[in-house]
Amino acid sequence: MVKITDDYKKDKQAFAKAGIKVPTYSQEEIAKKTLAAPRWVHFGGGNLFRAFHAAIASHLIDAGKLDEGIIVVDTHDDSIIENVYKKFNNRMLRVITKADGSQDRELFAPVADAIYTGPVTDDTSSLEKLKDIFNQASLQLATFSITEKGYALKDAEGNFFAPVAHDIENEPAKPQNNMSLLVTLLLSRFKNGATPIALLSTDNFSENGDKLKDSVLTIAKAWQKNGFVDQDFIDYLSDDSKVSFPLSMIDRITPNPSETVSESLKKDGFEDADLIHTESHTTIAAFTNTEEAHYLVVEDKFPNGRPAFEDDGVIMTDRDTVNLADQMKVTACLNPLHTALAIYGTILDFKSISSEVQDPDMKRLILQIGYGEDLPVVQDPKVLSPRDFIDELVNKRLPNPYIPDTPQRIAADTSQKVGIRYGVTIQHYVDDPKRNPADLNFIPLVIATWLRYLMGINDEGEKFQPSPDPLWDDLHAQVADIKFGDANQDVHDAIKGILSNKSIFGNDLYVVGLGDKIESDFKEMLAGKGTIRKTLQKHLDEESKNFD
Ligand SMILES: NC(=O)c1ccc[n+]([C@@H]2O[C@H](COP(=O)([O-])OP(=O)(O)OC[C@H]3O[C@@H](n4cnc5c(N)ncnc54)[C@H](O)[C@@H]3O)[C@@H](O)[C@H]2O)c1
Ligand SMILES: O=P(O)(O)OC[C@@H](O)[C@@H](O)[C@H](O)[C@H](O)CO
Structure with missing residues (x-):
């Protein structure tokens, strides 16, 4: 049996026996470079990210077109970070289930670190760690796959959710809501050089970038009203040569990991194929199953530069x-x-x-x-x-x-x-x-x-x-x-x-x-x-x- 944490360079044959293609790069080297000069942060390390975004990064690294990987952040589900990322050494196995019944299996290892930051309490260590990442000029983009509700600030009656209302009334030190957390990180970046950044939503929304921008500015303007931030910060967020919110269309049917795929992996000698059901209703595993067809169309507006996404099939356009x-x-x-x-x-x-x-x-x-x-x-x-x-x-x-x-x-x-x-x-x-x-x-x-x-x-x-x-x-x-x-x-x-x-x-x-x-x-x-x-x-x- 081969484990996802086995040495994929030394034991390439064991992975090949289970039908798994492995990367050619050194995970340790990529992680080291990523942590020294973070370039890409992703919020919401669920199944879509593991099947799509992580694959793009891994392919670009393998092709020598990208030197740094991704830092994953989850603000919703600590068990994803503990039981899927940390436990499996930040690796993922992607299984493409084709119409003829065959599978393409590929191991990815572009994730350098995985950080959980829930509602911030007295322990601000993960928030501080994230601020350090956001303060670095090297950071070019943050991507998001946090579900539609991850952007919502108000309930059906138009009232702010309690954590959002709390954050608006209190200074940005201990955000309870994920959008407030993001604005806290952007404020830190603003105060530490105000380097540009792109915030790329890849959730299923029309005008998803606009929705993200709206949520970010709603929090920032409420903080301005309450005297916690200045107009300069609002100007930074509103200027798309500083902070851009590109639109995107993402398409790849990525179901929750299934028992059938798990069994086929076990049968072929892959050990870490059990499903994990988290308390926050995410079903996840060391593997992710997805389809062959996929489309990603992205507005090409990255004020601090970006990886060569087009080299892995992404349509970069207006x-x-x-x-x-x-x-x-x-x-x-x-x-x-x-x-x-x-x-x-x-x-x-x-x-x-x-x-x-x-x-x-x-x-x-x-x-x-x-x-x-x-x-x-x-x-x-x-x-x-x-x-x-x-x-x-x-x-x-x-x-x-x-x-x-x-x-x-x-x-x-x-x-x-x-x-x-x-x-x-x-x-x-x-x-x-x-x-x-x-x-x-x-x-x-x-x-x-x-x-x-x-x-x-x-x-x-x-x-x-x-x-x-x-x-x-x-x-x-x-x-x-x-x-x-x-x-x-x-x-x-x-x-x-x-x-x-x-x-x-x-x-x-x-x-x-x-x-x-x-x-x-x-x-x-x-x-x-x-x-x-x-x-x-x-x-x-x-x-x-x-x-x-
Ligand atoms: N799975 C697909 O087929 C697919 C395809 C295209 C687009 N998408 C988009 O990606 C999103 C995620 O899909 P997935 O398959 O990764 O789902 P998933 O359930 O596997 O993962 C969801 C991720 O979002 C996080 N999350 C959930 N609620 C949140 C909240 N309120 N605030 C912050 N983070 C939150 C979870 O912790 C997890 O990391 C979808 O909602 C959709 O908008 C999915
Ligand atoms: O991911 P959701 O929850 O927005 O929607 C469920 C599915 O419709 C969706 O995940 C599709 O599989 C996806 O949009 C295909 O690209």
């Missing part, structure tokens, strides 16, 4: 192009289809995405959303063709039975995603004088099905385990008294608060003419067992367009 590529993926050609499969898949009890898309109703649903409702309002980013992209997704990527993805993974944090995944398309229908949001059928149906999901009762009338969501308690409480088995009850008062909440959908859905439609679909799905599928089939039968 802001408008990234924005269009991102809108294409996140709001139209991939993620809205994913969230529809997540909601229906959970409530109809599918265990995998690949099996779900074999179901004709599910397949027709995503074709109607993707080709019928989203594609007509998508602008072509030119660097990728929207039609080719969606064709590849529905014909090759989603049906790949070796991608161990589940509706339950994708259903996590749906409240944070619906505004992006459906709200932007709804807005396009609002803005276009030739279109009317009321012409949409399947997007409102998915939203109605999400309301049914929020009741916590599946299509068999049984309770199911919902995926974690920061707004679950609040949203579930709003629909909890609605009776299952009665399609004639008045549901308006119970659901109007959700459907009119602009912080969830970006619009009041009643004002744009969708509220009544959603209410009517939702009521049909209250009639009894099997009505979620029946309502979907009714809509599919009524819709004459065939996108097969």
